Amino acid sequence: xxxxxxxxxxxxxxxxxxxxxxxxxxxxxxxxxxxxxxxxxxxxxxxxxxxxxxxxxxxxxxxxxxxxxxxxxxxxxxxxxxxxxxxxxxxxxxxxxxxxxxxxxxxxxxxxxxxxxxxxxxxxxxxxxxxxxxxxxxxxxxxxxxxxxxxxxxxxxxxxxxxxxxxxxxxxxxxxxxxxxxxxxxxxxxxxxxxxxxxxxxxxxxxxxxxxxxxxxxxxxxxxxxxxxxxxxxxxxxxxxxxxxxxxxxxxxxxxxxxxxxxxxxxxxxxxxxxxxxxxxxxxxxxxxxxxxxxxxxxxxxxxxxxxxxxxxxxxxxxxxxxxxxxxxxxxxxxxxxxxxxxxxxxxxxxxxxxx
Amino acid sequence: xxxxxxxxxxxxxxxxxxxxxxxxxxxxxxxxxxxxxxxxxxxxxxxxxxxxxxxxxxxxxxxxxxxxxxxxxxxxxxxxxxxxxxxxxxxxxxxxxxxxxxxxxxxxxxxxxxxxxxxxxxxxxxxxxxxxxxxxxxxxxxxxxxxxxxxxxxxxxxxxxxxxxxxxxxxxxxxxxxxxxxxxxxxxxxxxxxxxxxxxxxxxxxxxxxxxxxxxxxxxxxxxxxxxxxxxxxxxxxxxxxxxxxxxxxxxxxxxxx
Numbered sequence: 001x002x003x004x005x006x007x008x009x010x011x012x013x014x015x016x017x018x019x020x021x022x023x024x025x026x027x028x029x030x031x032x033x034x035x036x037x038x039x040x041x042x043x044x045x046x047x048x049x050x051x052x053x054x055x056x057x058x059x060x061x062x063x064x065x066x067x068x069x070x071x072x073x074x075x076x077x078x079x080x081x082x083x084x085x086x087x088x089x090x091x092x093x094x095x096x097x098x099x100x101x102x103x104x105x106x107x108x109x110x111x112x113x114x115x116x117x118x119x120x121x122x123x124x125x126x127x128x129x130x131x132x133x134x135x136x137x138x139x140x141x142x143x144x145x146x147x148x149x150x151x152x153x154x155x156x157x158x159x160x161x162x163x164x165x166x167x168x169x170x171x172x173x174x175x176x177x178x179x180x181x182x183x184x185x186x187x188x189x190x191x192x193x194x195x196x197x198x199x200x201x202x203x204x205x206x207x208x209x210x211x212x213x214x215x216x217x218x219x220x221x222x223x224x225x226x227x228x229x230x231x232x233x234x235x236x237x238x239x240x241x242x243x244x245x246x247x248x249x250x251x252x253x254x255x256x257x258x259x260x261x262x263x264x265x266x267x268x269x270x271x272x273x274x275x276x277x278x279x280x281x282x283x284x285x286x287x288x289x290x291x292x293x294x295x296x297x298x299x300x301x302x303x304x305x306x307x308x309x310x311x312x313x314x315x316x317x318x319x320x321x322x323x324x325x326x327x328x329x330x331x332x333x334x335x336x337x338x339x340x341x342x343x344x345x346x347x348x349x350x351x352x353x354x355x356x
Numbered sequence: 357x358x359x360x361x362x363x364x365x366x367x368x369x370x371x372x373x374x375x376x377x378x379x380x381x382x383x384x385x386x387x388x389x390x391x392x393x394x395x396x397x398x399x400x401x402x403x404x405x406x407x408x409x410x411x412x413x414x415x416x417x418x419x420x421x422x423x424x425x426x427x428x429x430x431x432x433x434x435x436x437x438x439x440x441x442x443x444x445x446x447x448x449x450x451x452x453x454x455x456x457x458x459x460x461x462x463x464x465x466x467x468x469x470x471x472x473x474x475x476x477x478x479x480x481x482x483x484x485x486x487x488x489x490x491x492x493x494x495x496x497x498x499x500x501x502x503x504x505x506x507x508x509x510x511x512x513x514x515x516x517x518x519x520x521x522x523x524x525x526x527x528x529x530x531x532x533x534x535x536x537x538x539x540x541x542x543x544x545x546x547x548x549x550x551x552x553x554x555x556x557x558x559x560x561x562x563x564x565x566x567x568x569x570x571x572x573x574x575x576x577x578x579x580x581x582x583x584x585x586x587x588x589x590x591x592x593x594x595x596x597x598x599x600x601x602x603x604x605x606x607x608x609x610x611x612x613x614x
Contacts (some may be wrong), residue, residue, distance in 0.1 A: 010469050010518050017472045040518045041550065045482050046475060072549050077482065084481040086491035088458075321499035323453035 005035035008043035016043055020050040029056050033074075034065030044077040045084065052081070116313040117305075120243055123235055138241035146207040146242075147249030151256055153206070154199055158257035161194055162186065162264025170273045179273040183280055186265040187288035191296045195257035197344060200303040203250060204336035208311035211242055212332040215315025216325040224316065234316065243308040250304035251297045258293060291356060299347055306343060307336045361424060363388050363521055363553045364409060369418035371404055378404055379415065380577030388520075391547045391554045393564050396574035397595060402557045403525060405574070409555070410444055410523055411435060423520060440468050442521040443514030447529065449506035451498040457484070457509045458494035464516040480512075487512035488542045504535040508542075515546070522546065524556035528563055536560060540567045561602065 002025070008016060029051070033039070052058045058078060063071055077084075093101070127133045169182045215238060218224050224234045262284065269275040275283075311332050318328045362385035371379040378401035386392050396402050407413040409420055411427045420427045425438040451460050461480045465471050471479055481491050487508040498506060507527060514522055527543065528536035544567040546552045558564065564571055564585055571588045573581040573596060581591040589600050 010471075013472055013475070014470050017475070041482060041486070042469075042471075042479055042518060045478060046472075049475070049478060069549075069551055076486075076549050080482060080485045083485050083491060084478050086481060088477045089492070089495045091495055319499065321453050324499070 001030050001032055003032045003035060004039070004047075005037075007037045008039040008047070010040055010042040013042060013046055016046050017050075020047065025051065025054045025056060027055050027057075030062040030064060031074075032065045033063065033067070033070055036066065036070055039070045039073055041073055041077050044074045045081075048074070048078055048081055049085070112317070113310060113313055116316075117309050119235065120239060120305075120309055120312075123240055124243070127236075127240060133236060134244070135237060135241050138237065139245055142241050142245035143249060145210070146203070146246050147252055150203065150206055150249070150253060154202055154253050154256055155260045157202060158190075158195055158198055159260040159264035159267075161198055162190055162261030163268045165189055165194065165261070166265035166268050167272065170269070174273065179275060180279075180283055182265070182269060182273060183275065183283040184287045186262065187284050188292050190261040190265070191258045191288070192292040193296070193344075195261055196254050196296045196299045196303065197340065199250065199253045199257045199300070200307065200340040201337055203246070203253065203304070204307050204340065205333050207246060208307045208332045208336045209329050211308065211311030212315040212318070212329045213325065215239075215312055216318040216328055219316065219318055220320060220322065220325060239312045239316070242312055243305065246304040246308040247301045250300040254297055254300040258296065295347075295351055295356060299344065302343060302347075303340050306339045310335050310339065362386055363423060364555065365419075365421040366405075366409070367419045367421075369405065369408065369420065370416045371401060371408065372416045377577050379418075379574075382418075382574065382577070382579055384572055384579055384582060386553060386555060388553050389547060389551050390569045391544065391567060392556070392570045392572060393568040394555070394557045394572050394574065395559070395564065395599070396580075400574045401577070402574055406523060406525060406555070406557050410442065411439075440464075440517050441519055442523065443511075443517070443519035444523045445507065445510045445514045445525065445527060447525045448503075449498065449510035451506060451509055451513070453498050455498075456494065457489070457496050457498065457501070457512075460498070460509060461512045461516055464513065468517055483512040483515050484509070486515055486542075486546070488538065504531050504539070507531070507539070511542075518550075519552065521553045521555060524554065524558075526558055526560075527556055528558065528560040533562070537562065537566075543567060561600070 002023075048058050051061065058081060061078075063074060066074065166182055166186050169185045170179065173179055173182050173185075215224070218238070224238070227234050227237055266275075266277050266280045269280050270277060314328045314332045314335075318324050364386040366385070367383050369379045369382040370377070378399075382405065394402050394405065404413060408415045409422060409427065411422075414428060419429075423438055423441050425434055427435065427438075430438070451457070452463070455463070458477075458480050461483050462476060465476060465479060480494065484491065484493060489505065489508045489512060493501070493505060493509065498509070501509060511522075511524075511527075524543065528539055531539060540563050543554055543556070547554055547569075556563070556568075568585060570583065571581070571585055572579055573588060573591075575593070575595055580593055581588045581596060588596065
């Protein structure tokens, strides 16, 4: 006979466990609950599990003296004892399996992007022949968001970059009395490389992430399904306007970046290197070959296409829970920036080979 | 446990959002071991009242005592101690999406109780079983669950610390009738077997007629009716009559609980 007394509560489990393990129990046992003031399911579980581990046949254990509700609680836990003690399934995978699964996932993702890029390009060409299919309203509203609203931040950041480049180049050039070459350096560097890359990074963080968040939340909300059911294509309604808007916006933003970074350089060249703005501009006009500006501007729509395609596809394929949306948005930014820099490296080699 | 003080005491609650008056003096008490259902049309502030009781939203005036603690004047420590004595199931579960079902249920246990090592898994399984889920649901992520299973997992988490009161926000919404009735039965057994007080907000007439001990009807900022299903169904009010007439039109397969 095991006599229980007092209040058996979840909060006192450690005490219960200690007291129980101090007991030596016979295999034939009955429980007396007359002195119990309270028992809850957690402590009933602790009791029954301990008895079971000590070799008592819990299912045939006689209960005596329990209040009705206490007996009910103990009975309920006893009914479920087998189910409750089912072995815990833990999902674990080895390192090799993990690497393999992640690699396949990346390949799958890239293949999916390629597929989506193809589809976007086909639809874009098709809509060139049927311009009526282009959704002008959506296009203009997207254009406003990705271009006009981005101008202040693009202008600010590229101007600061222009100042920094001129400053660092100037520190070196001053030593050799080669102040005026700072203009050549900044001219080529800013227009050909820095402005497009900086603008692409800003756009990836601003618009690429926004595309994923917008399309992803629409997907969570089943809005994309609604679009399909209404006989419309999410590609036409959602994706193409965004891709086109970004491809139109990006060269303009890069141009803003060019102007602002040169302005920044001009701003600091006066006080630091004694190059007055007129001298700066004259030197720029003489020595900056226009092809560098064109190269920078030509890269812009390609960067835009890649950022928009990644942003839209990550949004369109987000799985249906809120956590996945956050992950997809972050992933868009990382993927876009990596893709832009890879593309830029490719362009650098390509233009070199083409002698541009 | 003799029922002494009411578990929930709601005293002349007024809630205003700008010009809009949601509650205009709502008062009622809830006794231990009852299953109370709060009903009312859309916009009558059922969910707002629920959020005010559990301390998520401050009423404009009035007082609410939950398990003897005044929710809106108590210290943070006192309120946190009370928080361990009730459980809440949010409408769509509000399971932590980065944790498995078992980890979700284990959160309150590991944070607020000293569960001996080796007992945690069994206790989590017990909570799942109490909510009607098998051990096979334990390693799943919330995104892999159906709506009904998500609600059950949320109940399991709310039950983790053996609460004295359980709050349920629309427990059967979005469930098919069979699942919803099984859900009602499970909730009823929590009241009957464990002596838990259940406070639920619902639109489900079947829940009201089959398992609720007491129904409180909110309308126009006041408590319009309060009593058993039998009593409430006969209250002479157009809203109540049209609410329950939907049921009588279908023929009333299950009569009011007596």
